[in-house]
Amino acid sequence: AQSVTQLDSHVSVSEGTPVLLRCNYSSSYSPSLFWYVQHPNKGLQLLLKYTSAATLVKGINGFEAEFKKSETSFHLTKPSAHMSDAAEYFCVVRSNYKLSFGAGTTVTVRA
């Protein structure tokens, strides 16, 4: 079975500083990996996806993630946090049509 582990339940950063959200996956074969974001009272929005093409994936709003098979990681980064990045972020692995979600990382951004 495939699964993901998000290593931090909460991350707090200052506006303008880098953001790092960590995710490790478990998969018996090359996985499809995603990052979703949920802003308060909103639905889940796809940030980016990895599907065995380039290992460095660029997403929306300046986010990117790097797939590292040797480390079984898919960490999400952004060079400079903005107040609007405050939200909950989910690392997700897909097996056929079924998504398995990580527990989520809540990001707070300090002015």
Added chain:
Amino acid sequence: EAGVTQFPSHSVIEKGQTVTLRCDPISGHDNLYWYRRVMGKEIKFLLHFVKESKQDESGMPNNRFLAERTGGTYSTLKVQPAELEDSGVYFCASSRTGGAQSNSPLHFGNGTRLTVT
């Protein structure tokens, strides 16, 4: 294009009552999914429709939950009778046809927050 819409956005009911949640997928999306997040837990898969057929309902918690998708358009998820542990946020998602290995992304609705008191 309009996104996935869910109704109602919030529902507060008493234990033992019945609640029906509705999901309208993006037009033309054959795949429809239900997920839920109970308090403090991870988002979990409930079931998957392809058009009007249930492809996989392995995530449905018990027989108090009934999902339908008549005509392959909108879907309903009924909980009868509701219990306290059913409280949480119920998400609907849809995607285009593409088969099991398709990389078509899932588009999620805003969710329905269900509170059972």
